[in-house]
Amino acid sequence: MLEISTIRFEKERVLEGLNKRFLPEAQIGLIETILLLDDERKKSQTEGDIVLSEINKLSKEIGDLFKSGKQSKANELKDQVAVLKDKSKILEENNKRIQQELGDLIIQLPNVPHVSVPVGKHAEDNEVYKEWSGDLDILPSDALPHWEIAEKYGVFSLTDGVKLTGAGFPVFKGKGARLQRALISYFLDEASKAGYTEIVPPLVVNHDSARATGQLPDKEAQMYYIERDDLYLIPTAEVPITNLYRDMIVSAEELPIKLTGYTPCFRREAGSYGADVKGLNRVHQFDKIEIVQIQHPDKSYDSLMEMLNHVSHLLDSLGLPYRILRLCGGDMGFASALTYDFEVYSMAQKRWLEVSSVSNFETFQSNRMMLRYKDTNGKNKLAHTLNGSALALARIVAAILENFQTKDGVIVPEVLRKYTGFDIIN
RNA sequence: GGAAGAAUGGCAGAGUGGUUGAAUGCACCGGUCUUGAAAACCGGCGUACCUGAGAGGGUAUCUGGGGUUCGAAUCCCUAUUCUUCCGCCA
Numbered sequence: 001m002l003e004i005s006t007i008r009f010e011k012e013r014v015l016e017g018l019n020k021r022f023l024p025e026a027q028i029g030l031i032e033t034i035l036l037l038d039d040e041r042k043k044s045q046t047e048g049d050i051v052l053s054e055i056n057k058l059s060k061e062i063g064d065l066f067k068s069g070k071q072s073k074a075n076e077l078k079d080q081v082a083v084l085k086d087k088s089k090i091l092e093e094n095n096k097r098i099q100q101e102l103g104d105l106i107i108q109l110p111n112v113p114h115v116s117v118p119v120g121k122h123a124e125d126n127e128v129y130k131e132w133s134g135d136l137d138i139l140p141s142d143a144l145p146h147w148e149i150a151e152k153y154g155v156f157s158l159t160d161g162v163k164l165t166g167a168g169f170p171v172f173k174g175k176g177a178r179l180q181r182a183l184i185s186y187f188l189d190e191a192s193k194a195g196y197t198e199i200v201p202p203l204v205v206n207h208d209s210a211r212a213t214g215q216l217p218d219k220e221a222q223m224y225y226i227e228r229d230d231l232y233l234i235p236t237a238e239v240p241i242t243n244l245y246r247d248m249i250v251s252a253e254e255l256p257i258k259l260t261g262y263t264p265c266f267r268r269e270a271g272s273y274g275a276d277v278k279g280l281n282r283v284h285q286f287d288k289i290e291i292v293q294i295q296h297p298d299k300s301y302d303s304l305m306e307m308l309n310h311v312s313h314l315l316d317s318l319g320l321p322y323r324i325l326r327l328c329g330g331d332m333g334f335a336s337a338l339t340y341d342f343e344v345y346s347m348a349q350k351r352w353l354e355v356s357s358v359s360n361f362e363t364f365q366s367n368r369m370m371l372r373y374k375d376t377n378g379k380n381k382l383a384h385t386l387n388g389s390a391l392a393l394a395r396i397v398a399a400i401l402e403n404f405q406t407k408d409g410v411i412v413p414e415v416l417r418k419y420t421g422f423d424i425i426n
Numbered sequence: 427g428g429a430a431g432a433a434u435g436g437c438a439g440a441g442u443g444g445u446u447g448a449a450u451g452c453a454c455c456g457g458u459c460u461u462g463a464a465a466a467c468c469g470g471c472g473u474a475c476c477u478g479a480g481a482g483g484g485u486a487u488c489u490g491g492g493g494u495u496c497g498a499a500u501c502c503c504u505a506u507u508c509u510u511c512c513g514c515c516a
Contacts, residue, residue, distance in 0.1 A: 045476050049485040056485090059497040063444040066496090078496045085496090249436095249473090378455090380473085 001368045002109050003382070004038050004102075007031060017112035020119045020329030027108065034105050041098045048091040055084050107217070111364040113329045114301075114338035120328025129340060130324040136345050139405070143348040146401040147279035149410060150176065153425050155401065158279070168269065168277070168284035170394070175425045179400070179412070180287060182419030183393050184262050187289040187314065191390060194310050196260035196291055201240035203263055204231040209243040212369035214335035214361075224266050233266035237290035238387045245294055246369040249380055255373060256303055257294040260390070262287065279398060281353060286394035293386040294371065297362070300384035304338065304360045307388045311342055311356050314391055318413045320399050321345040323352065337362045344395065348402040353395040358388030401425075 007014055011031065018028060058081050065074035118127045150156045155176030161169035172180050188198060210216040210232045215223060224233035234240060241261050250257065265288050269277075276282055291310065295303045308324070315322045327339040336359040343352035363382040366372070372380040404411040409426025417423050 042476065045485080049476060052486085053484055055496085059495095060445070062496045067444085074496080081496050378471095 001107055001364060002112065003363060003367055004034065004106065006112070006363075007034060007109075008038070011035075014112050017114075017117075017329075018110070020113045020117055021110060021332070022121045022330050023110070030105050030109055034102065034109075037098060037102050037105065041095070041102060044091065044095045044098055048088065048095050051084055051088045051091060055081055055088065058084070110334040111337050111361065113332060114360070114362075116326070117332065117338055118326060118328040121330035122328075123331050125328040126325040126331055126341070127328065128323055129326040132321045132323050132345065134321055136321055136347065137350075139347045139403070143402065143405060145279065145348045146346070146398040149401045149405055150279070153409065155179070155397075155425060156280070166284075168282070170280060170283055170285075175420070175422060176397075178420050178422075179397060179416070179425070180393060182412075182416045183391075183396060184287060184289065185419045186416055187390055188260065188262055190310075190314060190317075191260035191289065191291055194258075194291075196258040199237075199241050199244070199259050199261040201234075201237060201244075201261055201263060203234055203240075203266075204229075205234055205239050205243065206231060209239055209246070212246050213239045213242050213365055214333075214368065215239060218334050221270055222268055224268060234263060235267050236265050236288060236389075237261040237263040238292060241290060241292045242294075242365060242385055242387065243369065245371045247371075249372045249374055250294070250383070252296060252373050252375055255294065255296045255383065256299070259292045260289060261292075262289045264288075265392075280394040281349075281398065283394055286392060288392040289390050291388050291390045294366075295384050295386060296373065297381070297384050300360050300362065300386060301338075303384075303386055304340075304358065307358050307386060307390075308340055311358060311388060311390050315342065315344065315355075317415045318396070318400070320396070320403060321347075322355070333357075333359065335359075335361050335364045337364065342389075342391075344399040346395075346399045346402050348405070349398075353399060355392050355395045355399075356389040358386075360384065360386045 002014070015028070015031065018031075058077050062074045062077050062081070065071075065077070118125065120126065144152070147158070153175070154173055156170045156172045158167070158170055160171040161167075164171065192198060204226065207216065207230065210223065215232070215235060219235070223235055225231075226233070240263075241259050244259070245257070264285055266285055269282055269284060280286075291307060293300075293303045293307065312322075312324070322342055322344045325341045325343065327336075327341060332339050339357055339359040341354050342356035342358070344355045345351075346353050362384050365385045366382040371383050371385065373383045375381050400413065401410050404413070409424040412420050412423050412425065
């Protein structure tokens with residue numbers, strides 16, 4: 001959620017930034033409406049406060065009059081208060097209405113893209129921030145896509161998942177299951193080494209949590225919802241982990257706060273069909289290790305680079321070819337100010353698969369969740385929040401299976417072997 | 427799932443209708459003392475919004491929502507959460 005003060009005092013920057021997202025005219029128009037409504041809100045509050053102040057003053061007088069036995073004078077004042085109360089009620093309702101309206105409008109505005117965000121409408125407009133320099137075509141022409149390798153070696157089964165649950169819920173088996181666990185352990189260990197504190201959060205969250213990180217209301221259809229208990233299955237660990245700091249005021253010295261966690265992620269992916277969803281390319285449940293930072297506004301972009309380097313290091317160590325994209329305004333998430341996507345090249349499919357998305361949300365999330373830090377003057381200011389996947393497992397597994405396949409089996413990356421206990425899947 | 431009790435400032439904990447934004451202690455910040463620190467003493471110390479150039483002033487806030495009353499932390503209703511007991515249970 002954008003801050004009204006930002007809209008008011010940095011209107012040019014806001015408009016310029018939002019233009020990069022190619023929003024419909026009506027949405028841009030919200031800016032003016034919000035400012036006018038905010039003026040109205042201020043005026044309305046002042047009016048209401050004055051009346052309340054009078055009521056408070058009179059009530060005290062009435063108390064004093066009763067004590068000194070001046071009943072009739074007191075009753076006179078009571079009548080006055082009654083009139084003021086009617087007035088106050090109307091003003092209060094008006095005030096509430098305005099605030100509600102203001103809230104409804106402001107929540108419709110996405111975050112203002114950072115200056116470095118490229119202008120563009122679609123994924124094709126994303127900027128390649130870092131290209132892969134090596135050879136991407138090193139597999140023989142009879143190389144198998146990962147779902148065929150999985151079948152050959154019993155790594156995972158989608159048909160078993162269909163029996164248990166439905167399409168898009170893979171069942172990992174044997175060495176495949178072990179590979180999952182190895183990746184989770186490896187990624188968590190690397191995050192710990194980088195100074196992130198490990199968290200094991202709940203996998204279901206309440207409405208407040210889903211709203212604070214921006215899943216609600218804009219991505220409601222993406223989440224599984226448990227109606228009986230009014231809870232949502234998490235689409236990413238970002239939700240519970242970031243929300244640990246909802247409604248918190250931390251001291252500036254505590255920053256940055258660096259957290260990591262492994263969780264399964266649940267996504268409905270409504271409306272996705274076709275070749276895109278084959279094998280592990282797009283599933284409803286996948287494992288992911290998330291890294292989260294809560295940082296001082298002056299340093300959040302340094303943190304973003306640090307996170308970028310962390311993810312790069314993971315992919316380098318696995319030996320997977322990847323590229324980094326800087327998302328254009330139109331392709332960027334609602335809450336983000338700047339997002340870098342990591343894509344791994346899956347050599348048999350000959351396509352890039354997104355395996356990580358690293359974003360700085362600036363104050364967009366912290367404003368929704370009232371996450372603040374106390375600066376050196378003792379003032380409470382909104383902190384910046386960032387997060388990134390480090391990494392999303394399912395597609396990493398797909399890339400490992402395809403890229404490292406040989407006639408004899410799939411070679412396990414060196415760094416994983418102490419976790420898997422084997423060096424080939426066959 | 428059933429029954430009873432509870433929810434007060436960063437923490438602990440007073441306070442059952444009238445200068446209560448809220449005693450007291452701890453923590454924290456500033457000062458005195460001290461070579462320095464501790465102790466002691468003095469002072470300060472929640473949050474949000476409105477208003478004001480500023481000093482300041484106003485409003486709200488004692489879990490959330492609603493009500494009674496001239497006036498509510500205090501009374502009533504309701505939701506939520508927690509605790510204890512019972513039931514169930516990995």
